[in-house]
Amino acid sequence: MSSVPASDASAAAPAPVAADPGPDPRRWRALAVIALAQLMIVLDITIVNIALPSAQHDLGISNGDRQWVITAYTLAFGGLLLLGGRIGDLYGRKRTFLIGLLGFASASALGGFAVTPAMLFASRALQGGFGALLAPSALGLLSTTFTRPRERATAFGIFGAIAGGGSAIGLIAGGLLTEYLDWRWCLFVNVPIALAAACAAGYLLRTDLVARDARIRLDLPGAFLGCGGLLAVVYGTSEAESRGWSDWLVLLCLVLGGVLLVAFVLAERRSGHPLLPLHVVRDRNRGGAALGVGLAVIGLFGLFLFLSYYLQVIKGYSPVLTGLAFLPMTVSIVLSATGVASRLMTRVPTRRLTVPGLLLGASGMAWLTRLQVDSPYLTSVLPAEILLGLGMGLVFMPSMSLATLGVARYETGAASATINSAQQVGGSIGTALLNTIAASATTAYLVGRNGADPLVQSAAAVHGYTVATTVALGILLLAALLGFLMIDHRPEPGEAEDTGEASSVRAVAHP
Template identity: 40%
Template sequence: MTATHAAQTLDDRRRWIALVVLCVGMLMIVLDTTVVNVALPSIQEDLGFSAGGLAWVVNAYLIAFGGLLLLAGRLGDLISRRGVFLAGLAVFTLSSIACGLAPSQEVLVAARFVQGVGGALTSAVILGMIVTMFPPGAEQAKAIGVFAFVASAGSSIGLLAGGVLTDAINWHWIFFINVPIGIVTAVLATRLLPRDRGAGLAAGADVLGALLITTALMLLVYTLVKPAADHGWGAPETLGLGALALALGAAFVAREATAATPLVPLRIFRSRNVVGANLIQVLSVAGMFGMFFMGTLYLERVLRYDAMEIGLSFLPGTLLMGGLSLGYTDKLIMRFGARNVMVPGLVLVCGALAWFTQISPDGTYVVDVLPAMVLFGVGGGTAFPALMTLAMAGVEPQDAGLASGLINTTAQVGGAIGLAVLATLSATRAETLTGEGKALGEALTGGYQLAFVVALGLALAALLVAVLVIRPVDPTAAAGGAAPEPPQAERDADRALAQMA
């Protein structure tokens, strides 16, 4: 082996180890949400939360996390993605200690908000670092597949982890467990992640733009998770705050169109695939919340599963998604192109949601749940790595952090919309059926069925966008410039799909 080849092998190994470090950081952030959800009853009993107050243990985190993702991604481009990632790990780890030691409701909610800040800083820049570390082609497709699996399947792993930690020890350890993971990840990241320097803030930072978009996103997430969920979409508070969030968003767009050094250069939205991929992300994640959230409630309240059993119920889908994302999807993307892999994957996700619309009050796991898990595992394992690839394809290197933050932001907004809409519809339908004299199990199932129908509609809308908006790209094109003309076979497949639509 020559010295040059040995150095190249070492560099390749270092990149893949660095990817593992990044994904461990992402997994820690993703796990946090579902781990906390499992432990909420224990937290409520220990600290004396009311039902309304308990929601803020989740909402405080979501507001900070969803509101800061876009800003965090852009800061990575301007300052240093590695630096923003490490800063996020530090904030997340320290705030996890504060959460675990929290002696009161107020301290826990405040610490959860700070934890959301750390989560946003950590996760917003990861995809941007991946596409700059791995060259376009097979390696990058595989790396994005690993990231997509961690980002999408981590929630179901969190159900298992939360059940084990809460039952075996106590709720404090769902936060303390982050401390050794965060420290080890930070040490390895310092050694393995390449140092980078952003474009810099010397030309002037768009402070006004940062304030506008952060306030708009935080207000939007708050509106979705609080007044919309509590009082309904037509309530004056919901409409007023929603209108204010949209007005701030419009002011941000106007500011970015005229700013000398915009926080978010609007050129990124010239890419049809970037816009389409983010729209698909909003719709599909909103629909998938129906499967995870309503599926969990169905297993818990109708089939009477405990936290551990719920986590195990989602495991087949997680394993299938992992097997495809880590071993096969990258090869499919290189062979057929990201778009032509994503579309069939979304069809299978729609199939999973359609299966869930048929759940029954006296259902069984094998008949009512397992087939949907299998469909979702295969569909998600192919669709979401391809979606991440399309979201980053053709993006200029200096905008990679922004594109990474954007696709994460649309996922959070989609999740918040899905949770607010589906939970409200499900609860309203269940109350109506109860008033009509239906048994509790039947009424709850009727509410979940309606939620799954709406979730299916959202997923079908995502599929329609994928067929009509997304254009095929060359598998070797990714962040770093415009995509070259796709091969003739892929153009023929694109025309065939369009005709089918």
């Protein structure tokens, strides 16, 4: 796809695709760089979870404060996504992508060298902030780099597979690094990845700077209201995991977040240069995609949370073995996204992929509701992982593509931030909600039973997991219903016969 100086964008807008003399041979290598950055962001969500016990012991972090290793990251990341996406639109996505990579590397190094809890918490907040700049830029660059339908489908298939399966890879990497090296390497590992990606991005990605005289002002009131609302919601749901949903602080944060987000919508309707143009989310397809992804992530995070506890606490698996136990699900997501969804996306209506995908995921959850203390992995856990993985591959890839499809180039950052925000808020709410439900069900199970008996304790814990999994099953079914009602996108005539050389995806392996 041809690059046009920002100052001439309006005059040359129709030309890039029509006048393109041929596909850019660097675009698949650019995809490798973008995908590597996305993998680093997704890995960081779970890799630090595995390292947390060791970091807590090493730095003397109290039980009450240890949550801030996770919460500091999720707060900054979730709260600043809208702002990060819009900055990319206004100042150039390549520039924000590079700043995000280098900043993420610096923050990771700071965390790896942490000698006090406060230093680690601060580094995690910085990681989240730079991640909020990096994630929307990555998705926006992907959307503007691949405009030919078949190539776009292939690219988003790879990207969606990473978005859905990267968390499981993080569990494996975290277990290996913590067990055989040191917890600090769970942070240090980001440095060479980010630096290598930044060097390659400087050469491979097209410059998309916006001319100074063509820039619009940043919507500061919208940034305050939107980011503040997301921050309050993410913090409230994070605290609900330990405090409970009826706690005054949790309720205050959720109410405050809701009020700020309502005020944000009202402000954006009147703004001449909104942080989030409302037509981006009013579109039923983009709205349906964001809702579907947000709800699907609730179920996916529920699986990671409860299976991690089940395999390590109940079955006695090591961290490394636990990570490897998730590998079949990661493989299933990759095969489903790249082998099925990317091939069908230009041929069938989007909801014929996302709705069956959500139903497949729900069937995997239904399989897990039969879990017992002595259930074997091969017949009780593995089939559920495969079903959920196949389903999520059909959901994430077309939803990611739909989130930015048809959006003007100068609004792809805002659209990308919307789908990323849905993922982040969904993950935050899912972890807190399902953990609270599991804890309540476990407590109720122990009433009238011998709570000192280890077998009874294990049975109570598994009962809590299955009750929460049943709720996750209902959430995925709701997502399937909403997807069926809201998403009506159909591929344009001729998309399946697009002449783009999708076979060039082989080049991804050789950036």
